[in-house]
Amino acid sequence: MSKIFVDACFRRPTPYTPVWMMRQAGRYLKEYMEVRAKAGNFLNLCHNPELAAEVTIQPLDIVGVDAAILFSDILVIPNEMGMDLDFVKGEGPKFSKPIKSEADLDSLIGGEEAASKLTYVYETIKILKQRLPEDKALIGFTGAPWTLATYMIEGEGTKTYNLSKKIMYANPEFLHKILRKLTDVIKLYLEKQILAGADVVQIFDSWAAAIEPARYDEFSWKYMVEIAEYIKNKYPHIPVIMFPKGIPSFIERGLVYGNFDVFGVDWGTPMSLAKEKLGSKYVLQGNMEPCRLYSKEATTACVEAIQNLMQGEGHIFNLGHGILPDVPVENAIHFVNECKRISKK
Numbered sequence: 002m003s004k005i006f007v008d009a010c011f012r013r014p015t016p017y018t019p020v021w022m023m024r025q026a027g028r029y030l031k032e033y034m035e036v037r038a039k040a041g042n043f044l045n046l047c048h049n050p051e052l053a054a055e056v057t058i059q060p061l062d063i064v065g066v067d068a069a070i071l072f073s074d075i076l077v078i079p080n081e082m083g084m085d086l087d088f089v090k091g092e093g094p095k096f097s098k099p100i101k102s103e104a105d106l107d108s109l110i111g112g113e114e115a116a117s118k119l120t121y122v123y124e125t126i127k128i129l130k131q132r133l134p135e136d137k138a139l140i141g142f143t144g145a146p147w148t149l150a151t152y153m154i155e156g157e158g159t160k161t162y163n164l165s166k167k168i169m170y171a172n173p174e175f176l177h178k179i180l181r182k183l184t185d186v187i188k189l190y191l192e193k194q195i196l197a198g199a200d201v202v203q204i205f206d207s208w209a210a211a212i213e214p215a216r217y218d219e220f221s222w223k224y225m226v227e228i229a230e231y232i233k234n235k236y237p238h239i240p241v242i243m244f245p246k247g248i249p250s251f252i253e254r255g256l257v258y259g260n261f262d263v264f265g266v267d268w269g270t271p272m273s274l275a276k277e278k279l280g281s282k283y284v285l286q287g288n289m290e291p292c293r294l295y296s297k298e299a300t301t302a303c304v305e306a307i308q309n310l311m312q313g314e315g316h317i318f319n320l321g322h323g324i325l326p327d328v329p330v331e332n333a334i335h336f337v338n339e340c341k342r343i344s345k346k
């Protein structure tokens with residue numbers, strides 16, 4: 002049986018435009034909160050394949066999306082490379098010893114050794130392969146090297162990225178060394194996710210917009226393209242989705258190139274701009290502003306506008322970033338139903 006989501010990634014005909022939501026497994030679902038409580042905390046949940054598989058499936062059953070995204074976090078990579086990670090309640094992720102020197106970087110494991118430590122991720126995928134309905138796709142994912150590097154250097158989320166950018170401008174070779182090490186782990190990590198059963202992979206460059214356009218290719222995009230190239234060369238039947246957040250000016254300047262299938266459009270980028278500049282080359286995914294989910298009317302209006310623009314084009318519905326924890330579940334269901342209703346052929 003074909004999977005509508007994979008078909009859409011390759012521009013094959015589909016009965017309607019498939020839909021999923023970034024961060025679709027999460028705190029807006031009471032069922033998620035129950036399983037997280039059972040696990041004890043968020044990282045334990047990521048480390049427990051049985052429970053991680055359970056929360057991965059929840060949005061399919063409850064909200065009706067067309068694809069499941071593996072439940073994990075982008076930060077499990079640096080964690081398994083040897084960086085001590087904690088999720089502090091109300092504050093987000095924290096590494097106790099951020100990278101400050103080359104010696105700190107050299108102390109981390111890399112390559113096959115690091116990728117092999119993420120066994121719980123591959124186990125989760127194997128369980129999901131058995132449980133997911135045949136017509137639903139499973140999306141594996143990774144953080145982009147740049148986005149992961151910012152957390153490893155800053156030690157936590159940041160508004161200014163000053164430590165990362167100090168290295169970018171004052172010691173660029175060192176930043177490249179960090180990005181190289183991450184890129185080499187990520188290629189193997191995505192490959193192992195595919196071998197375990199992921200049908201699609203997405204690369205999240207959540208902090209793309211922190212880099213000035215003139216430096217974006219050098220410090221982020223070219224590494225993402227290298228990862229996509231590695232996957233597409235070996236697994237051409239696996240769609241690769243790139244999601245660089247907040248880069249309309251980079252799109253305008255032609256900084257988007259490379260061998261991948263789907264471009265994830267964030268909510269701050271006009272879909273019309275993405276369509277004009279990228280639509281002939283890539284299927285576009287997105288891009289409703291996630292806060293529209295607070296209003297059913299605002300949701301329907303946006304889905305209609307996107308559908309009017311993307312009718313007949315390669316398109317997948319999604320939010321333009323992650324769903325927030327206080328969105329009413331019925332509004333998320335409304336979004337998914339409206340995408341299907343309005344795009345039905």
Ligand SMILES: Cc1c2[nH]c(c1CCC(=O)O)Cc1[nH]c(c(CCC(=O)O)c1C)Cc1[nH]c(c(CCC(=O)O)c1C)Cc1[nH]c(c(C)c1CCC(=O)O)C2
Pocket residue numbers: 022023024025026027028037043070071072073074075076088092093094142158205207323
């Ligand atoms: C930057 C980033 C992270 N993690 C991720 C990104 C890239 C996507 C994006 O830009 O949003 C990716 C991610 N994180 C999570 C998923 C699971 C799959 C899904 O999308 O449903 C995915 C794909 C679960 C999660 N990752 C996290 C949660 C919340 C943990 C909890 O309290 O249960 C979940 C469900 C924690 C997390 N993880 C991260 C932060 C900053 C936080 C804290 C912020 C928050 O609490 O929402 C890092």
